[in-house]
Amino acid sequence: MKLAYAAADLAFRDEVRAFVAARLDPQIKRKVELGLRLEREDYVAWYTQLHERGWITPGWPAEHGGPGWTPLQRHIFDEETLLGGAPRIIASGINMLGPVLIRFGTDEQKRRYLPAIRRSETWWAQGFSEPGAGSDLAAVRTSAVRDGEDFVVNGHKVWTSYAPWCSMMFALVRTDPQAAKPQEGISFLLIDMNAPGVEVRPIRMLDGGTDLNEVYLDNVRVPAENLVGELHKGWTCGKYLLGHERTGIAGIGSCKQQLARVRSVAAQQGIAGDPVLRQRIAQLEAELMALEFTGLRMLSANQASRAPGVEASVLKVRGTELRQALYELLVDVAGPQAVPFEERAMTLEGSDGFASPAGLASLAANYLDSRKLSIYGGANEVQRNLIARAVLA
Numbered sequence: 072m073k074l075a076y077a078a079a080d081l082a083f084r085d086e087v088r089a090f091v092a093a094r095l096d097p098q099i100k101r102k103v104e105l106g107l108r109l110e111r112e113d114y115v116a117w118y119t120q121l122h123e124r125g126w127i128t129p130g131w132p133a134e135h136g137g138p139g140w141t142p143l144q145r146h147i148f149d150e151e152t153l154l155g156g157a158p159r160i161i162a163s164g165i166n167m168l169g170p171v172l173i174r175f176g177t178d179e180q181k182r183r184y185l186p187a188i189r190r191s192e193t194w195w196a197q198g199f200s201e202p203g204a205g206s207d208l209a210a211v212r213t214s215a216v217r218d219g220e221d222f223v224v225n226g227h228k229v230w231t232s233y234a235p236w237c238s239m240m241f242a243l244v245r246t247d248p249q250a251a252k253p254q255e256g257i258s259f260l261l262i263d264m265n266a267p268g269v270e271v272r273p274i275r276m277l278d279g280g281t282d283l284n285e286v287y288l289d290n291v292r293v294p295a296e297n298l299v300g301e302l303h304k305g306w307t308c309g310k311y312l313l314g315h316e317r318t319g320i321a322g323i324g325s326c327k328q329q330l331a332r333v334r335s336v337a338a339q340q341g342i343a344g345d346p347v348l349r350q351r352i353a354q355l356e357a358e359l360m361a362l363e364f365t366g367l368r369m370l371s372a373n374q375a376s377r378a379p380g381v382e383a384s385v386l387k388v389r390g391t392e393l394r395q396a397l398y399e400l401l402v403d404v405a406g407p408q409a410v411p412f413e414e415r416a417m418t419l420e421g422s423d424g425f426a427s428p429a430g431l432a433s434l435a436a437n438y439l440d441s442r443k444l445s446i447y448g449g450a451n452e453v454q455r456n457l458i459a460r461a462v463l464a
Contacts, residue, residue: 076143084147091155094120100156104332106433108280109158111194111236117158118191127189128165135173135181136189146323146366153324154331161233164188164195167312168241171259175300175308184239184261196264198228198242198286199309205230205446206453208243208309209253213288215244215260217295222246222260224268224291230447234271234284238264247303259305261297262288276443278436283443313383313449322390322444323366326359329397336431337404351400355393362389381461384454391444391451398441401434409434 076084099113121127129145131137140148153159160166169188172180187193204210213226224244231240240262250256262269268291273281300308333352337343369382402409408431445451 076147080143080147083144084151087148087151088155090124090126091152091157094124095155095157099158103156103158106332106437111233114158114161115191118160118162122189122191127160127191128169129160130166131169131173131185135169135185142369143367150324150327153328159322159325162188162191162194163197163232163237163241164193164239167197168195171241171299171308171312174311175259177296179296180261180299193239194233194237196231196234196237196240196286198231198240198262200230201227202229206450209257209306211243211245211257213242213244214248215246215258215293217246218292220295221292222295222298224260224262224288224293226288228286228288230274231271231284231286232282232447234264234286235273240264240286241299243305243309246305250303254306256303257305257309258302259299259308260293261299262291262293266291266293268292277439280436280440322394323359323363326362326390326393326397329394329401330356330359333397333400333404336401336434340404340406342404348404355396355400358389358393362386362393365389381458384449384457387448388445388451388454388458394444395441398434398438402438405431405434409438 096116099109099117101107102109102113118127125136125138126148128135128137129140129148133139138144164184165188169185172184176184184193188195198213199208199211201211201213204212211226213224213228215222215224222244224242226244228240228242234240242260242262243257244260245256246258247256264271264286268289270287270289272285272287274283274285275281276283299305330352334343337345337348337352342348365382366386369386449457
């Protein structure tokens with residue numbers, strides 16, 4: 072297979088690179104480069120720029136407001152925006168719910184929800200994981216019982232990212248507890264986060280943040296029209312969504328971003344020539360090249376038309392473990408200056424260079440936060456089981 076960009080692809084890369092340089096707020100760029108915490112308004116500011124350019128939903132087809140890009144153009148866009156210091160697209164409505172509604176939603180659901188997602192007016196939480204039902208989503212116990220024109224939902228979701236920023240949640244709920252197989256009794260519902268009976272509780276994480284949350288649902292009434300796909304067939308929607316999520320979690324662009332950060336910190340620390348460090352960087356760079364080539368092979372003509380399958384699990388496992396290795400190396404390079412998380416140090420003040428106090432202060436927090444990468448989207452141990460069943464069966 073020839074892995075080379077055509078002239079049109081190279082021109083598109085230059086176009087994206089120029090757009091990021093011209094439209095990304097320098098303050099937001101600096102926060103991203105230093106690994107500092109971004110707020111909702113930071114993401115919305117960048118997403119607004121992308122929306123105005125028509126690039127906010129890179130994976131959506133043109134008829135639903137997407138740019139109509141090829142898979143390779145999406146790869147280039149992801150890489151160039153991250154290398155340019157832009158925030159990654161984290162909104163679950165863009166990356167997860169949007170593709171599901173386009174594939175399984177009613178015309179009314181598409182008209183109602185897709186435009187608001189593109190304009191960043193509605194942010195969506197992902198209500199999948201529960202206590203005792205994380206990677207094994209077939210074990211979800213949150214119930215939804217039909218009552219007239221509504222479903223009445225009761226249960227407990229956990230590890231819900233950015234829930235306080237979201238006004239809606241898409242959730243897997245159990246609608247048929249007597250189904251022969253657990254997967255056959257699950258449905259996919261859209262739930263108003265401001266409805267009576269919804270309670271959000273933040274979870275304090277290792278790095279001091281509260282991006283993850285618990286969501287309690289106590290007799291929450293959800294209109295039956297908020298059912299996506301067929302009743303009891305939500306597992307199909309969930310699998311489709313997770314294929315897109317796992318592909319994105321690979322984070323090839325993020326890996327390149329952090330590899331550049333390793334080199335910058337090492338140079339500013341005066342240890343860039345250390346032979347052991349150079350060997351570790353070379354090893355990670357070789358692994359990143361292999362990961363990228365694997366991703367590009369998935370974008371080839373004979374693969375691009377397929378829905379993400381076991382290949383997404385391969386990218387998820389290798390990509391998340393590589394990102395964790397890069398954050399570990401960053402802490403090693405910084406040494407004792409990679410101080411534990413301190414809120415007072417996590418600012419832009421005195422932030423000239425990656426080896427500045429602000430840049431180094433964020434490394435320990437970034438490392439701790441990266442520990443979750445191999446767990447969310449389906450733990451890597453479970454992904455290896457999926458890969459083994461698909462390849463060795």
